Amino acid sequence: MIKIIKVGGNIIDNPSKLDSFLKDYASLTGAKILVHGGGKIVTDLSKTLGIESQMIEGKRVTDAETLKIVTMVYAGLINKNIVAKLQSHGCNAIGLTGADANLIAANKRKDPKIDWGFVGDVLSTNINIEKLELLLNNELNPVFSAITHDGKGNLLNTNADSIAAVLASALAKAGHLVSLVYCFEKKGVMLDIEDQNSVIKKITPGYYNELKEKNIIHSGMIPKLDNAFKSIGEGVQEVKICMAEDLNDFDNAGTTVRMH
């Protein structure tokens, strides 16, 4: 089972949490891929450099100057420090963007209403599966920052959750068993949002419908779970939604979304 693990800004921004997450990640057995988000370093650096971060509906508009910062911080500072740390824990990591080895091509977003700038959207058909398998088959552990390219010489800022999802779908379509793991700030999907002990261990499509009908799942979780079921529908074996801190007990961590 290939594990694809997405970790977000809440861990990246916290050096001690990141350190302990990377130790747990390094000790996971088998083929694995890490996809990391950015966190607030980009916003802080933009501010220091006097470049305004334009956000629309919580998403960053990426003009040429912002792309430079995003590339420096995501593909340089964060990615290479994660790789060096993983190496020190005995995990042979290789830090990548989608441009490297042409692993993930993307399409520059076309939106008739908003110019998003250098933002890329990805499809599972955009993955260079042959080169990805080459790395995985040779005990290399890809670490992706959320940067892709358009094949025309431009880097593109891309959503890290989407990158994790298309990597998972592409590997599943190529015949691999894939477990897609989203680390977030809660223990998992909960029956009662106030009770950290009410984590739902497993959700299947039937149970998901039941939970939605009974209004047990709160609105913020619905897009996450819809995306999880989309991945399952595309052949991904399971999607896990859990806390980064619980990776040290992978099998029991968080909520697992499965077809059956």
Add this chain to the structure above:
Amino acid sequence: MIKIIKVGGNIIDNPSKLDSFLKDYASLTGAKILVHGGGKIVTDLSKTLGIESQMIEGKRVTDAETLKIVTMVYAGLINKNIVAKLQSHGCNAIGLTGADANLIAANKRKDPKIDWGFVGDVLSTNINIEKLELLLNNELNPVFSAITHDGKGNLLNTNADSIAAVLASALAKAGHLVSLVYCFEKKGVMLDIEDQNSVIKKITPGYYNELKEKNIIHSGMIPKLDNAFKSIGEGVQEVKICMAEDLNDFDNAGTTVRMH
């Protein structure tokens, strides 16, 4: 013959020169590795961020804050833009630091007189030849920024010329034919420094001694040529010293240093 090409700041800092260099590089046939320097972007960004760049004998002292900037600019901004451009020219590049795939481990410099900070020194025995061959044997074109790691979780700022030299020596020792190419601002080693047409096509050890005895080679070239002969002595087939602009005529470009 594996080509290892080092390109420096004079090209990196000039977008149109860089573009045309990358086109020429992409069209070179056979296995190849690019090693790039930094240029003045680091100095400019440090200045903007109010971080003082301390230089001793022309070398940068790399404290923790400077290391962050160097990592952002070399491994992020410059490296990934080179990779994206090479991809657009049909060259399947993969951007790397020494930390990636544990390709180049280094030793943190120990100098009793000066604290250089996060600066690494490399040996040809520090190269992970198995993983480097894996990439080269699978039509991937490594592009190295001059960052290595100490295996203990720290990135290290490293001289790009030295990285190119140890990669060349390690590949030569592993039985490959290797051509090491240093791109610099002149046409090659010249009999008359005022005359761009006086490029010496080929230098062998005997001829080198003759040129030195006659004081024909000016002092700035001597360390460059000493290093070239060191590489030749370690089994590198040839070392070329040429202008980046002349790569489009690789066989005739610049000065070639050879044993015979």
